[in-house]
Amino acid sequence: xxxxxxxxxxxxxxxxxxxxxxxxxxxxxxxxxxxxxxxxxxxxxxxxxxxxxxxxxxxxxxxxxxxxxxxxxxxxxxxxxxxxxxxxxxxxxxxxxxxxxxxxxxxxxxxxxxxxxxxxxxxxxxxxxxxxxxxxxxxxxxxxxxxxxxxxxxxxxxxxxxxxxxxxxxxxxxxxxxxxxxxxxxxxxxxxxxxxxxxxxxxxxxxxxxxxxxxxxxxxxxxxxxxxxxxxxxxxxxxxxxxxxxxxxxxxxxxxxxxxxxxxxxxxxxxxxxxxxxxxxxxxxxxxxxxxxxxxxxxxxxxxxxxxxxxxxxxxxxxxxxxxxxxxxxxxxxxxxxxxxxxxxxxxxxxxxxxxxxxxxxxxxxxxxxxxxxxxxxxxxxxxxxxxxxxxxxxxxxxxxxxxxxxxxxxxxxxxxxxxxxxxxxxxxxxxxxxxxxxxxxxxxxxxxxxxxxxxxxxxxxxxxxxxxxxxxxxxxxxxxxxxxxxx
Numbered sequence: 441x442x443x444x445x446x447x448x449x450x451x452x453x454x455x456x457x458x459x460x461x462x463x464x465x466x467x468x469x470x471x472x473x474x475x476x477x478x479x480x481x482x483x484x485x486x487x488x489x490x491x492x493x494x495x496x497x498x499x500x501x502x503x504x505x506x507x508x509x510x511x512x513x514x515x516x517x518x519x520x521x522x523x524x525x526x527x528x529x530x531x532x533x534x535x536x537x538x539x540x541x542x543x544x545x546x547x548x549x550x551x552x553x554x555x556x557x558x559x560x561x562x563x564x565x566x567x568x569x570x571x572x573x574x575x576x577x578x579x580x581x582x583x584x585x586x587x588x589x590x591x592x593x594x595x596x597x598x599x600x601x602x603x604x605x606x607x608x609x610x611x612x613x614x615x616x617x618x619x620x621x622x623x624x625x626x627x628x629x630x631x632x633x634x635x636x637x638x639x640x641x642x643x644x645x646x647x648x649x650x651x652x653x654x655x656x657x658x659x660x661x662x663x664x665x666x667x668x669x670x671x672x673x674x675x676x677x678x679x680x681x682x683x684x685x686x687x688x689x690x691x692x693x694x695x696x697x698x699x700x701x702x703x704x705x706x707x708x709x710x711x712x713x714x715x716x717x718x719x720x721x722x723x724x725x726x727x728x729x730x731x732x733x734x735x736x737x738x739x740x741x742x743x744x745x746x747x748x749x750x751x752x753x754x755x756x757x758x759x760x761x762x763x764x765x766x767x768x769x770x771x772x773x774x775x776x777x778x779x780x781x782x783x784x785x786x787x788x789x790x791x792x793x794x795x796x797x798x799x800x801x802x803x804x805x806x807x808x809x810x811x812x813x814x815x816x817x818x819x820x821x822x823x824x825x826x827x828x829x830x831x832x833x834x835x836x837x838x839x840x841x842x843x844x845x846x847x848x849x850x851x852x853x854x855x856x857x858x859x860x861x862x863x864x865x866x867x868x869x870x871x872x873x874x875x876x877x878x879x880x881x882x883x884x885x886x887x888x889x890x891x892x893x894x895x896x897x898x899x900x901x902x903x904x905x906x907x908x909x910x911x912x913x914x915x916x917x918x919x920x921x922x923x924x925x926x927x928x
Contacts, residue, residue, distance in 0.1 A: 558821040558835070560595055562828065563814065565838045567591045572849050572893075576886050580795035583803070584782075587796070589690070590750040590807025591814065596694065597754025600701045608702035615698045620658070621907040622843045623691055625900055627656035627663070630851070634681050637670035655692070661736050662689045675858050684851040693743045697751050708755050716756065719748025720804055727800030746804040750811050757815045770816050778809035836918035837897070844901040845893060852892040856885045 567588035574582045603611045631653070641649040645664055655663040665685040668678045677683070697704075708715040722745040725731050726738070733741050756762050762770060781802045790798025796806060824832050838845060863869055863877065877884070902912035 556822075556839075557818075558824050558832075559819050560598070561835050561839045562821075562824070563591050564595055564842060565831075565835045568838055568842060568845055568849075571846070572853070572889065573886070575850055575853055576889065577882055578792075580792050583796040584794060584806065587803070587807035587810050590747060590803075590811050593693075593697070593747040593750040594754040594757070594811045594815065597697070597701075597751035598758045599754070600698065600751075601705055601755040601758035604702060604705055612698055612702070616695070617909075618904070618907045619691070619695065619698075619843070621903050622847055622900075623659060623688075624657065625903050626847045630665075630681070630684055631656055634666060634669055637674075637681075639666045639669055639681070659688065659691045659695055661740065662692050676854055677857070680851075680854050683854050687846065687850055689739070689743060690846070692740060693747065696740065696744055697748075701751075704752060705755055708752055709759075712756070712761060716749055716752050719745050719752070720808065722748070723801050723804040727804065742800055746800050747807070749804065749808045753808065753811050753815060757818070762812070762816050767816055771813055774809040774812035774816075777805050781805035781809065833917035833919065837916060840913075840916040841897050841901045841904060843904050844897055848896045848900075849889070849893060852896060853885065853889050855892060856888045859888060860884055 566586065570582060570586050570588045573579075574588075600611070600615070603614075641653055641664065644666060645652050649664075652661065652664045655661045663685055665681040667682055669681040670676065670678050672678045704715060723742070726733060726742050726745055732738065753762075781796075781804075784805070785794060785796060785799045785802035788799050788802065792798060796803040823829070824835070860881065863873075869877075898914055901916075902914060905912045905916075
């Protein structure tokens with residue numbers, strides 16, 4: 441029986457191997473534990489999911505050899521004097537040089553400034569939206585249509601490779617500095633609530649409970665949480681902690697990749713194919729049960745293996761390696777790998793069918809192939825083209841607040857339930873709208889969660905700016921305040 445008057449899953453949050461509870465707001469996770477929330481990473485999540493450094497779009501400076509600084513034709517491009525004119529002496533008074541007025545038809549061209557690659561920003565926004573949709577509706581086929589986590593790790597890897605043109609230690613320190621304050625704020629809100637709801641980590645986690653809880657401060661491991669917290673008849677489901685804290689596995693994986701990136705990039709530049717494909721080979725070993733690593737260590741190694749090749753693909757994109765090969769070659773090979781992933785998945789379906797989060801090797805190969813194609817055909821957009829321009833502000837906002845969106849979206853999905861349940865207290869609501877409301881309950885959750893995400897961005901999103909050592913902004917959608925006097 442549902443713990444709320446309406447249970448979208450129809451089974452009060454049915455437990456399964458993937459997360460313990462598969463219904464609305466279920467973290468996209470692996471088999472034994474919450475496996476792959478599809479920084480969702482945000483990255484966190486360049487804002488890779490965890491950083492706001494803009495992408496390097498190749499800036500092409502406007503040509504200055506066609507005009508001088510005043511917009512007129514320089515001497516070397518003018519027609520030379522005829523010989524007879526040079527031989528004849530000139531008797532003219534010498535006048536001081538006067539500055540020339542800018543040519544009305546040949547103004548100086550402004551150089552393009554380096555900026556964000558809006559195509560990559562678009563991919564990150566799509567990945568975040570897909571994560572939210574998956575966690576509300578739980579549609580397994582979404583993991584096939586768009587592998588969000590593979591995309592987000594690849595984008596974060598590309599940005600990391602660009603940043604590593606600077607000293608590695610400073611880059612790692614900067615990435616960690618940007619990541620931790622939003623995580624601390626999330627932990628400061630969630631962990632005390634777990635304790636208030638009766639969580640006893642000493643009983644649940646054993647003698648090392650204190651060290652495990654410290655993962656909320658520095659997530660080298662996935663932060664712990666109780667599987668059941670509070671009362672089933674309470675304001676929230678007693679699985680709210682699983683829903684809220686489960687996606688934090690991504691924070692751990694991102695941190696591992698950041699720390700390992702200097703070594704990975706060094707290896708990629710010397711043995712690119714080995715470095716690129718080694719994580720897939722590791723997934724074939726640890727993600728199929730050939731070698732089993734127990735506990736949180738096994739989960740961390742599996743996540744690192746599944747998405748490691750996508751992270752290194754970000755290196756290949758940043759270094760221009762993919763562009764050195766004909767598209768038909770890379771796309772053909774990627775398609776073959778994706779076909780293998782689907783074949784493997786068809787023979788190893790998990791409790792939720794075609795949910796690739798339950799099938800590590802299929803997730804790794806399918807995500808890798810999709811990311812290869814997305815990056816191979818990547819345009820370089822400094823501005824969104826055509827109709828996409830109407831989404832420019834939303835895309836900018838989601839990239840500037842990717843960490844906030846990823847950290848809080850599942851908790852906010854859970855928060856939609858008690859809000860929507862208030863409708864049952866409206867006189868006559870059940871008689872007139874009850875059946876239709878029950879049928880469309882998850883749709884209303886989807887509609888309501890976005891205003892809640894917007895409120896959370898206003899409430900805590902500015903912490904991302906503090907972490908990046910920028911001036912705090914409430915709503916960083918790229919809009920700029922108009923300045924200057926009003927024209928008459």
